[in-house]
Amino acid sequence: MTQTTLNTDVVIIGAGIAGLWLHHRLNDMGIHAILLEHGHIGQGQTLSSQGIIHGGSKYALNGVLSKAAQVISTMPARWKSALNGEGDIDLRSVRKLADHQLLWSKDKLSSKMVSFFASKALSSRMQRVEKREAPALFQDTGFKGTLYQLDEPVLDIPSLLTKITEKWHSRMLLVPKDSQYHWQRTRQKVGIVQIGDMTIHAKQFVLTAGEGNEALLQSLGIKQPTMQRRPLQMVLCKSHDSTQPLPTIYAHSLGSGSKPIATISSHQTQQGETVWYIGGNIAEEGVGKSRENLIAEAQQLLNNILPWFKLPNLDWATHAVNRAEPKQSSLTRPDNAFIDSQQNIHICWPTKLALAPDLADQVLKAINVDSIEKQTYDNPDFPHPEIAKPLWDRAF
Structure with missing residues (x-):
């Protein structure tokens, strides 16, 4: 040898x-x-990530700007600088899927949460989106909830x-x-x-x-x-009929708790199909569940958080991944x-x-x-x- x-x-x-x-x-x-x-x-x-460049906003949904939210708060600016060719690494040819993420609730948010979003701590990172300026999915007359825009980009990880x-x-x-x-x-x-x-x-x-x-x-x-492992079981879905594609969405769905019910990002297959990649609470609580049970829960969840949108017939998959971290x-x-x-x-x-x-x-x-x-x-x-x-x- x-x-x-x-x-x-x-x-x-x-x-x-x-x-x-x-x-x-x-x-x-x-x-x-x-x-x-x-x-x-x-x-x-x-490649199991959703490509979100978090700035900590989702860690502050309980009305407290936590240490985790403060530590990560400067990262979107670092990445944006690189994406403009002005940072530590020149990432100008990297494809941005979205300049901003959205955060929505199908119902009206509590006054406490609205006040916190408008506070000095978060006002520079999160802005209320008026319905006429919202993506088509949220301009539907059936959407009666609240929509915010987060100053956090989403990147195409393969690029x-x-x-x-x-x-x-x-x-x-x-x-x-x-x-x-x-x-x-x-x-x-x-x-x-x-x-x-x-x-x-x-x-x-x-x-x-x-x-x-x-x-x-x-x-x-x-x-x-x-080392510790914090497992997730993510969910993926795409339209069974390519003539009825899923709309593009990069958003967190809010409930009454301090974590998003679901985080949905959209990605393109090599055939040009739009795939929804779903994380958040459903991925954390889906660990250990059968593929069939988790998919059934995801179908019910989408109907619950997007009640005004008629989902097409969908193909489903799940993806298990461990988050490896110091214990x-x-x-x-x-x-x-x-x-x-x-x-x-x-x-x-x-x-x-x-x-x-x-x-x-x-x-x-x-x-x-x-x-x-x-x-x-x-x-x-x-x-x-x-x-x-x-x-x-x-x-x-």
């Missing part, structure tokens, strides 16, 4: 949005970084992956799926990782593999931090992106798609990029990972 040796400044393991964003930034800065992936780019949580991958794809390495990672330490620091017949020498190692971080931590003998008490949602540095090993979870830029900031600080002497490395030709197929084209 022929042994291959690579030298680099930084090894990043995991080609989800967190690893891709960091990889792009490091290489743009002249720091040589290799990204390792054992499957397809974006195949886990990234995001294409853009963020193309420039430095040559520094992404596809490793065999069942590869074992063997680490060599000198004076408490890892200097070498061996994967099959490949040996990689690096100064810093960053774990951004989502659920895969658990096995990586075990291979390193690191017991803390530990919290009672399996609660972490407030922000997470990094734990142990010598030159950096264990990371972004916790939300929107927080990828924030996580990269934290990692750049932790590895002290200014102290890394920039060098030129010659890399042999090796296989590169490809982008995973979009969920909408494989779920049905």
